[in-house]
Amino acid sequence: MDNHLTITLPSEFDFQVNLNHLKNQHDTCLYEIKNESIIRLINTTKGYVLTQINSQNNHELIITILHPQKISTEQKNEILNFITHWFDLKRDLVPFYQLASEDKILASVVHTHYGLRHIGIPDLFEALCSAILSQQINLKFAAQLKCDFIKSFGDSITYNDTKFWSFPSYEKIATLSNEHMAHIKTTDRKKECIINIAKKMANKTITAGKLIELNDPELIVKELTKVKGIGPWTAEYILMRSLRYPSIFPVNDVGLLNAIQHIENLNERPNKQDVLTLFNRWKTWESYAAFYLWKTLY
DNA sequence: AGCCAGGAGATTT
DNA sequence: AAATCTCATGGC
Numbered sequence: 001m002d003n004h005l006t007i008t009l010p011s012e013f014d015f016q017v018n019l020n021h022l023k024n025q026h027d028t029c030l031y032e033i034k035n036e037s038i039i040r041l042i043n044t045t046k047g048y049v050l051t052q053i054n055s056q057n058n059h060e061l062i063i064t065i066l067h068p069q070k071i072s073t074e075q076k077n078e079i080l081n082f083i084t085h086w087f088d089l090k091r092d093l094v095p096f097y098q099l100a101s102e103d104k105i106l107a108s109v110v111h112t113h114y115g116l117r118h119i120g121i122p123d124l125f126e127a128l129c130s131a132i133l134s135q136q137i138n139l140k141f142a143a144q145l146k147c148d149f150i151k152s153f154g155d156s157i158t159y160n161d162t163k164f165w166s167f168p169s170y171e172k173i174a175t176l177s178n179e180h181m182a183h184i185k186t187t188d189r190k191k192e193c194i195i196n197i198a199k200k201m202a203n204k205t206i207t208a209g210k211l212i213e214l215n216d217p218e219l220i221v222k223e224l225t226k227v228k229g230i231g232p233w234t235a236e237y238i239l240m241r242s243l244r245y246p247s248i249f250p251v252n253d254v255g256l257l258n259a260i261q262h263i264e265n266l267n268e269r270p271n272k273q274d275v276l277t278l279f280n281r282w283k284t285w286e287s288y289a290a291f292y293l294w295k296t297l298y
Numbered sequence: 299a300g301c302c303a304g305g306a307g308a309t310t311t
Numbered sequence: 312a313a314a315t316c317t318c319a320t321g322g323c
Binding site for chain 1: 317318319320321322323
């Protein structure tokens, strides 16, 4: 069958656990879960491809191309790359689990969600918009906001009476002004920032490739925070979730501080210095530690 | 009802 | 430099 692709899975992977994680997220509009499989519209350079992802045995992912009928080899590779990035499939988690299973803070979460990968946001523009839209608001509302944004400006295809959305392109957003986003319930400043970032991406001032070439998290943070609307928290979010740096500790993240407070049963939130000390023992795996700690919040 | 959300930038001390 | 104000809206 030439409408199937497969990806061989790494050892520490549990499809059902990852599926449950996606199910439990507030509606992101970017995928559907049906019959224990994930359906998502993936953007390739030659058009949108609707894909269905599942796994029977945790040895391989089976990707079924639902639409269109035929896609090029190049598109197939883009899809494989996207999914590999999305589920962080290149990462060997054995050392992390060795570290975490003996750690008094992480052991319990890691046991509960064993086989969960750090679910990423492969598309840089999506990651930037998601971060900016969700600055300083609760997660549930943030998801709703992101959804409004997607359904206002994103493309979609309808398949078996279900609409599948893709995240709005920066080309499209670059042509907008604040008035077009009047119905999006966020600050005018965030709208300006998003449009401004879209323009910078459209003229290739900001590209994922350029950032990756800097090859140094601190330099990337420095570069990103030059852009209006991107502060330290957003830059770290991008490093973790979109550029896939494994050792980012988001000490500026309120949710993370709350998670630690809760697990450690502290009377108040730990301060930055305490968190830095804590993360010291998770060196090289800070991003995974943070991702699993966030799991304790919902 | 009122404080707080997986912040950031501007303004004021 | 560091503290404080402002933004915009929903969740609880």
